[in-house]
Structures are given as structure tokens and as C-alpha cells.
Amino acid sequence: MTQAYFVTGTDTEIGKTTIAAGLLHAARQAGLSTAAAKPVASGCEPSAEGLRNSDALALLGECSLVLDYTEVNPFAFAPAIAPHLAAREVGVALTVAALAGPVRHVLGRGADFTLVEGAGGWRVPLAGRESLSDLACELGLPVILVVGVRLGCINHALLSAEAIERDGLRLAGWVANIVDAQTSRLEDNLATLNERLPAPCLGRVPRLAEATPAAVAAHLRLPAL
Incomplete structure (x- = not known):
């Protein structure tokens, strides 16, 4: 049975890609085929092949299916700003319809475990009045x-x-990703999240010296899904 999920975060710069790559790695360790999509990314660097985003490359590195970079990240923008602003600056209409097609292509590859990573948090704007959350809704x-x-x-x-x-x-x-190990009353905060969030905790990832997908995967558990 194939599984696909949309990965979002409570904010930007809180380790969405680190966790997503760890989940993909854990799925591979469990013998599942994997695929991923990061439909839009800003803060991309130029390369001989075009703009490349480090987060999208990290996800691509954990895909067991053979995917081209542009399949994983079809919309790449250089400025490290909100995606809808970066798209507007280069005259691109960043709509749900434009993003949904490439993502459906990746989903259609039929991997056992597929992740679609958003950008920032749940209500990141796209063109007009649309948001990235609308993409997750469109894909269901x-x-x-x-x-x-x-x-x-x-x-x-x-x-x-x-x-x-x-x-x-x-x-x-x-997933609890400990971005600030000095958080006051850390255990109490985690207990409150466990009590109030209406879903299972898939893992608690501490601050790691090297947050490789393998190191992160050691702190995650897929069966809870």
C-alpha cells in the first residue's frame, strides 16, 4: 500500500527538510521505495544545470526512485525570500494549478512512501489569494x-x-525537532504538545552534531503513521 504525506512546519527554519529526509531514510531502511517533491523553493544557487536548492537536493538524495531534479523541484527561485515574492519578481504565476501537476507526476511514480514538502509554515502565500495549504488540500x-x-x-x-x-x-x-536545546521546561513543553496535538508523535529529534538523514532516522518511527 502506497503512502504519501504533505510535510509542513510551525515556521520557517525549523528543520522541515532535515526531518523529511530522515523520514525518507527510515522508509528506505524499512525496505520501502521512496520519492519526494518540493514543488517550490527560494534561496536557490546557480549551477551548470540551473538553479538548485539545497533542501530539494537533500530530498532527492533520499529518493530510491530515479528522479530528475526538476521533477522534485519544478519551481526554483534565487532570492531567499517568500516564494510568492520571488516568483512575482521573475513574472511567474505561482498557482496551485501550476504546482499540482508536477507533484501529481511524482505521486504517480508509485513509490511506497512519498513526501511532498511545503515551504515555511501552513499558510505560505502563493499567487492571488491562494496558499501552499491549498495545494495540500488539492492533493488531498x-x-x-x-x-x-x-x-x-x-x-x-x-x-x-x-x-x-x-x-x-x-x-x-x-515530529518534535529540538531547535533550541536550552528551551526552558523542555519536558513540560513536550508533554503539553503530546497531550494537545490530535496525532501521534513520530519522534523527538535532539540537536545533533551532524544531522544526517541516517542520524535523524534513528530518532523517528514510521509505524506510528
């Missing part, structure tokens, strides 16, 4: 929420979970 994918554990994370996590539910999607699970 259950959601994995990466919680960047630091001061304020409980509010961000609960609001994100409420928005996901209100949009009609299932929160399949969440």
Missing part, C-alpha cells in the same frame, strides 16, 4: 507537522493543527 494528502521546539512552539503547533483540521485534512503525525 494527510499532513506531517514538524514542530520546531523552542519558546512559543506550543501556540504555533496548536494553531497549525487547528488550521490543518479546519481545511479538512488529517494530521497524520508530528
Whole structure:
């Protein structure tokens, strides 16, 4: 049975890609075929092949299916700014319809385990009044929420979970990514998240000296999905 999930976060720079790559690695270790998509990425670097995004490359590196970079990341922009602003600057209409086609192509490859990673949090704007959350709704994918554990994370996590539910999607699970190891009352914060988030915790990832996919995977558990 194939599984596909949309990965979002409580904010930007909270380790969505680190966790997504770890989940893909864990799936590969479990003998599952893997694929991924990061439909839009800003902050890309020029290369001989075109603009490349480090997060998209990390996901591509954990795909067992043979995918081209442009299949994983069809919309790549150089400025490290909000994707809708980066797209506007180069005259690209960043719509749900434009993003959904390439993602459906990756989903159609039929991997056992596929992740579609968003950008930033749940309500990242696209063109017009659309948001990346509308893409998840269009695709009908259950959601994995990466919680960047630091001061304020409980509010961000609960609001994100409420928005996901209100949009009609299932929160399949969440991951506690400890971005601030000095968070006051860390254990109490994690206990509160466990009590209040309406989905299983897929793992608690500490601050790692080297957050490789293999190292992250050691702290995750797919069966909870």
C-alpha cells in the first residue's frame, strides 16, 4: 500500500527538510521505495544545470526512485525570500494549478512512501489569494507537522493543527525537532504538545552534531503513521 504525506512546519527554519529526509531514510531502511517533491523553493544557487536548492537536493538524495531534479523541484527561485515574492519578481504565476501537476507526476511514480514538502509554515502565500495549504488540500494528502521546539512552539503547533483540521485534512503525525536545546521546561513543553496535538508523535529529534538523514532516522518511527 502506497503512502504519501504533505510535510509542513510551525515556521520557517525549523528543520522541515532535515526531518523529511530522515523520514525518507527510515522508509528506505524499512525496505520501502521512496520519492519526494518540493514543488517550490527560494534561496536557490546557480549551477551548470540551473538553479538548485539545497533542501530539494537533500530530498532527492533520499529518493530510491530515479528522479530528475526538476521533477522534485519544478519551481526554483534565487532570492531567499517568500516564494510568492520571488516568483512575482521573475513574472511567474505561482498557482496551485501550476504546482499540482508536477507533484501529481511524482505521486504517480508509485513509490511506497512519498513526501511532498511545503515551504515555511501552513499558510505560505502563493499567487492571488491562494496558499501552499491549498495545494495540500488539492492533493488531498494527510499532513506531517514538524514542530520546531523552542519558546512559543506550543501556540504555533496548536494553531497549525487547528488550521490543518479546519481545511479538512488529517494530521497524520508530528515530529518534535529540538531547535533550541536550552528551551526552558523542555519536558513540560513536550508533554503539553503530546497531550494537545490530535496525532501521534513520530519522534523527538535532539540537536545533533551532524544531522544526517541516517542520524535523524534513528530518532523517528514510521509505524506510528
